[in-house]
Amino acid sequence: MVGKTAERRNREVLVSHLIQAGFLVGLIVIWYLAATRWGVNRLLLPNPVAVYDNLFDILRSGEFIDDLETTLGELAIAFAISVAGGVMLGYLISRSPYWIAVFEPLLAAIYSIPIILFLPLFVLFFGLGPASKIALGASISFFPIVINTIAGFGHVDRLFVTAARSMGASDYHLFRHVLLPAASPMILTGLRMGFTTALLSIIGSETLASLAGLGHRIVHLAEAMEMARMFAYIVFVIAIAVALNAIVSALEARGKRN
Amino acid sequence: MLTRRPWSARLLVIAALLALWEIAARWFVDPLFLSPPSQVIASLDEVFSTRGVPAALQLTLFELTVAFVLAVAIGLVLGLAIGLQPLVRRSFFPIVLLLYGMPQVTILPLFILFFGIGAASKIAFGVTHGVFPVIVTVVAGVQNLKPILLTSARSMGASRWQIFRHVIFPHMVPSFFAGMRLGMSGVLLGVLLAELYVSIAGIGYFTTLFTQNFDPTKLLGLIGVLAAMAIVLNAIVRRAEARFARWRTE
């Protein structure tokens, strides 16, 4: 048929928003009823009001600060390592199509295995402290960064390089004014992917084997069966993760705009 | 020349890395922390003969298979339900994307509390990781159908069912297989995360055991077997994708 008129489309958007709101509200209502009226075991499903209270308490008392510091600290160091290593190695490999052909499939193949499998090894090596989380986070987030950096630098049109060289550009000029700007969209994407992966890996490894950090806190509360507080922390961690990812995505978009 | 073809150079690189590992583990690193690959491979039979390891590996493989099948089936049904109706898509696709981007590992302890330490929780956690890429790719496959193909079918008198069966569905199949590939990665991550978390049974018990006993040989052996499992499963799905998405020349 002809395709929707603007009026029909706007109405559809409005209805869809109503459905979304209704869906979310409905979920919360069901949760509330299940926890209070329908007799679902409080050891499994806490009262949403209790969760809210706990969340408020956590935020007000600043109890979260130590764990947040630990997690963000591990994240920052792991990310810094994987960025430095990944971009550098990616650039070096990209300098020759031959090396790209050699390394790129290798890196892609390794990345396809769930590297979280190696966490026990890192724990064996570094213990239960932050070092093992940093090592795992850096190992996993290294790959999207190096792969995208190789793709970014590797796909720079040879024409640009030739044009710049013909005007007498030095190696440094070439890198700074041709290669880097041309490659930066893909590199930025790789950095964003590396960041989200690092965050996930760090929280994951804290959940599996740690003595501190947000992931560990959730496990600790689960073992103590403090359901309401655990749910509150889950909400908190998800909110932090969403916020961080949103910031990083916005930075990526801004970086790409120029 | 050995290094002329990329694949042979790749083998050389792998061999060089293995050699580096061997040398470092033999002479430079405390054997409590790292074992050389030669020793790991030699001790593989010891790993398999450790009581409970083969059963745990079998169970993990079982969980991976079941989780994958469920994730793909549920993902396909939900993906079609969401992708085919514009209003449903507008309402629920953003919710799907939101859930897809959520750090699911935060609710891992919850899954174990709800479903116990047995296979059910591992399968469930695997499904929640694997289902989202399938939904997203199926929706995309249904969405990017060229309108001219729908118009053409309509002009020839196709019924709604015929349009679904002969136009929308075949068009969506390549995206579906790509989604399956991502779904397998998700299932691998979910199931293995859950397995590693539960340290009193399954694979997690043995990784914890070998770690606490400072036995890097057996630990590396076990990890190696699991990694090999992951590689094989990924390869199977990729093969299936290559075979069934033949007509997509782009």
Next chain:
Amino acid sequence: MATAEAAIKVRGVFHQFGEEGDRRFVRALTDTSLDVVRGELLCLIGPSGCGKSTLLNIIGGLMEPSSGTVEVQGQQVCGPLPRDIAFVFQENSLFPWNTVIENVELGMTFQGVAKSERAARAAYALEAVGLKEFAQHYPAQLSGGMRQRAALARALSLETPILLMDEPFGALDEQTRMILGEDLSVLLARSRKTIVFVTHSLGEAVFLADRVAVFSARPGSIKQVIVVDEPHPRKPEFVTSAKFTSLRNELYGLLHDEIRKAVQQ
């Protein structure tokens, strides 16, 4: 042509896209009326955006006009008529996941042809357009010209009395167009179908058509109808004849101002 039977009757068709005040409001057709005689090939030609494709879609029941009526073979059109009308579109409308012959057979499946008949009709249609050797190929493996032949075969296999063709050769290069145009003329001379053919090309219109309806710029209506009195199948020599040139010039004269108007819109 009041005595000859009209296979298609278009009466007072107006069509607009969107509502007045919308950003994308467009008046496509205004007070368009037309009779298409049974067995003739009528070309619709006009500047870009004049609504000729829109009119074709309305005639074929793919769109409902804002006002006015269309009658096909005596019945009012209010939806696709797969038994009466087959389309050939400009864009590649073959299903890329099916081979050529599967595509042709699928069209018949949609129309409701019995399974036992499909294979024979498909083979016949592919032979008629010269694609017999390519039946098992996928569309991606064919050139643009061959794909349009396949689309034509699909339309022919439906054995409808009316064929609606929307710039079927528009995406092809000049040489392919020439060949396909000649082949089409031969094909249609045999089949006596009623055809409405939209085109941008003056030469193509004069070569193929019995009558050419010239559209004005948007909002489109029929400015004039020119008769091409030349028997089918048209010979390649027709193109270089004086009659051809004079008709083409007549078309050019009618169209030139409209094209200028359209460009300024």
